[in-house]
Amino acid sequence: MATMLSILSLVLGLLSFQAIAVPTPFHPRDVSPALPNQRALQNEIGRSLSKKAALYFPGQPEYKNLTTRWAENISPGFFVTVEVGTEDDVATTVKFARKYNIDFLAISRGHGTTKTLSTVKNGIQINLRQLQEITVAADGKTATLGGGVYNDNVVNALHAKGKSSGSGAAGCVGLVGAGLGGGYGRYEGFYGLVLDNIIDMNVIMADGSKKFVSATSNPDLYWAMRGAGHNFGIVTKLTYRIHDEISPTWYLNTMIFKQDKIQPVFKQLNKLIANGTMPARVINYALFAFNPNISTTEPVITINIFYVGSAQDAKPYVQPFLDLKPVSTRSFTTSYPDIFYAAGTGLNDFVCQEPIGSAYLYPMGLQTYNVPVIAQLFQLYADKVKSNPDFSGSNVMLEGYSLGAVKAVDPASTAFAHRDDNILVGFLPRWTPGANLEREAEEWGTKARTLVQSGTNGRPLSAYVNYAHGDEPLEAVYGYEPWRLARLRKLKKRYDPDFKFRFYNPIR
Numbered sequence: 001m002a003t004m005l006s007i008l009s010l011v012l013g014l015l016s017f018q019a020i021a022v023p024t025p026f027h028p029r030d031v032s033p034a035l036p037n038q039r040a041l042q043n044e045i046g047r048s049l050s051k052k053a054a055l056y057f058p059g060q061p062e063y064k065n066l067t068t069r070w071a072e073n074i075s076p077g078f079f080v081t082v083e084v085g086t087e088d089d090v091a092t093t094v095k096f097a098r099k100y101n102i103d104f105l106a107i108s109r110g111h112g113t114t115k116t117l118s119t120v121k122n123g124i125q126i127n128l129r130q131l132q133e134i135t136v137a138a139d140g141k142t143a144t145l146g147g148g149v150y151n152d153n154v155v156n157a158l159h160a161k162g163k164s165s166g167s168g169a170a171g172c173v174g175l176v177g178a179g180l181g182g183g184y185g186r187y188e189g190f191y192g193l194v195l196d197n198i199i200d201m202n203v204i205m206a207d208g209s210k211k212f213v214s215a216t217s218n219p220d221l222y223w224a225m226r227g228a229g230h231n232f233g234i235v236t237k238l239t240y241r242i243h244d245e246i247s248p249t250w251y252l253n254t255m256i257f258k259q260d261k262i263q264p265v266f267k268q269l270n271k272l273i274a275n276g277t278m279p280a281r282v283i284n285y286a287l288f289a290f291n292p293n294i295s296t297t298e299p300v301i302t303i304n305i306f307y308v309g310s311a312q313d314a315k316p317y318v319q320p321f322l323d324l325k326p327v328s329t330r331s332f333t334t335s336y337p338d339i340f341y342a343a344g345t346g347l348n349d350f351v352c353q354e355p356i357g358s359a360y361l362y363p364m365g366l367q368t369y370n371v372p373v374i375a376q377l378f379q380l381y382a383d384k385v386k387s388n389p390d391f392s393g394s395n396v397m398l399e400g401y402s403l404g405a406v407k408a409v410d411p412a413s414t415a416f417a418h419r420d421d422n423i424l425v426g427f428l429p430r431w432t433p434g435a436n437l438e439r440e441a442e443e444w445g446t447k448a449r450t451l452v453q454s455g456t457n458g459r460p461l462s463a464y465v466n467y468a469h470g471d472e473p474l475e476a477v478y479g480y481e482p483w484r485l486a487r488l489r490k491l492k493k494r495y496d497p498d499f500k501f502r503f504y505n506p507i508r
C-alpha cells in the first residue's frame, strides 16, 4: 500500500509542474528502486528547473532516444534523464545529485567509448542537447558555443559566415566532449586542437557552483580543463576563437590498396608525415576495413589524402601514392563542410549512425610508422575479421593530421599531453551486439596495442583520452612527466574532493 501511495504521489508530482514531460507510459518496474530519491527529484528539482527542462524515465520513448549511445556496450546506468534547458538547470541537478549522493554524468552526443563510462550506477543523466547556442561575435573573431554543440552544426554555422576553427572530423561528435580532451580534426595544422581555441568557459563544478574559467580567471582550472576537462566540471558555454576560412575549396583523393602494397604505402606515409612537419594544408588518414566493392573476402587499405586547396596544388602529395597503383581511386573538390561527407564522416553517414553496434577503442600515439609492425597489425586485424563475421565491422584508423599549430603551443600550457605524437592509431574492435564477444574484443585490442608498442623503440604508450579504452596507465593518458599527474591530482583534490567526476578516464 505504501508503495502504491508512493507511486501515486510520484505520478501526481510529475503532473504538477509544466516543465516536466508527462511520462506516458510510466512503468514503475523500470525505474530505480530508490523511490525516495525519485520522489525528491519530482518535488525538489522538478520545481526548480526552467520551463525548457524535462525529465524522462525508463519506459518512455524519449528516454530511449536520450540514452542511446554510439557504442551500445558502453552503458552508464541511469534511472532518469534530466534534459536541461539552462545553465541553472545543470547547477540545480548537480546539487540535487550531490545531496542524495547519486551518480551523475553529462551527456552531449553519446560518442564516448571509454569503458569507465559504464561504471555510472543508478545515476542521473544530465542531457545537454538543448544547449545549442552558436553566436558569432560582431568582430568575427570569436563565437559563443553552448555545451551541447557538435561538429556538424558548428562547422556549418561558421562556414555560413566565411569562418572556420578547430573541430573533430566526424559531424556527429560533440565538440565540447572532444575538446575537453583534445579535439583532433582536419584544420588543426592551421588552428590547433579544439582545446587550443577555447578562450573561456562557464563551468558547473562538482558542488553545483558556477565558475568562469579563462587564462586570467581560475587559470589553474583553465589549464586542467583543456586536456582533462571531463574530470573537473560541466561546460555550459564557451567562447571559441574563430578564423577566416583558409580556402573556398578542399580536395580529397581516396585510394584503395590491397595488402600486397602495405609496405610501400606506409613508407610513403612516413615520408609525407616527415616526423610531424607535414605542411598545414595536407592531412592523411588511412583505414583498414572491409570494402565489399573491392573484395568480400579480404580487408583493404584506404588512404585518404586531403588538401586545403585545389586538386592541382594537391598533386605533389597525391601522386606518389597513385604511382603505387591503387586498385581504386576517387577524388572530390568541395567545400569544407562537404568534405565531411566526401570522407564518409558526415552527420548522416554510416559512421555517425547510432547505435553502430558494440565497440571498443584502443589508441596508440606514434611519431612514425614502424612499417613491418604496421604490416603485422594489418595481418592481426585481417585474421580476425576474416575468421569471425561478427567482427567484420571492425577497423583500424591511422590518422595523420598536420601538426604545425598544435606543436606551436607550449606543451606545458594545457593538460593535453600528446603534442609530440604525429600519428593517432585507433584500433576499433566492433562486433554484433549480443554476440558475447567483449572478452575476445579486449584480448584482440590488447594484442594490437602490445604489437604496435613493440615497434616504438621503447617510447611508452601514448593514449589519447578520447580514444582511451579505460584500462591504460594514467601516465599514458595524462602524461609521463611526473608534474602533470601531480598537478592534476592536486587540482582534483581542490575542485572535486568527493570524486564526483569519476566516469571518464578518472584521475585517481
Ligand SMILES: Cc1cc2nc3c(=O)[nH]c(=O)nc-3n(C[C@H](O)[C@H](O)[C@H](O)COP(=O)(O)OP(=O)(O)OC[C@H]3O[C@@H](n4cnc5c(N)ncnc54)[C@H](O)[C@@H]3O)c2cc1C
Binding pocket: 070, 105, 106, 107, 108, 109, 110, 111, 112, 113, 128, 147, 148, 167, 168, 169, 170, 172, 173, 174, 175, 176, 177, 178, 179, 180, 182, 183, 184, 185, 229, 230, 233, 234, 235, 236, 351, 352, 466, 467, 503, 504
Ligand atoms: C564516430 C566517432 C568519431 C570521432 N571522431 C573524433 C575526431 O575526429 N576527433 C577527436 O578528437 N575525437 C573523435 N572521437 C572521440 C570523441 O572525441 C569522444 O568520443 C568524445 O568524448 C565524444 O563526445 P560526445 O559529446 O559525442 O560524447 P558523450 O559520450 O556525450 O560525452 C563524452 C564525455 O564528455 C563529457 N562531456 C560532454 N559534453 C560535456 C560538456 N559540455 N561539459 C563537460 N563534459 C562534457 C561527458 O560527460 C562524457 O564524460 C570520435 C568518436 C567517435 C565515436
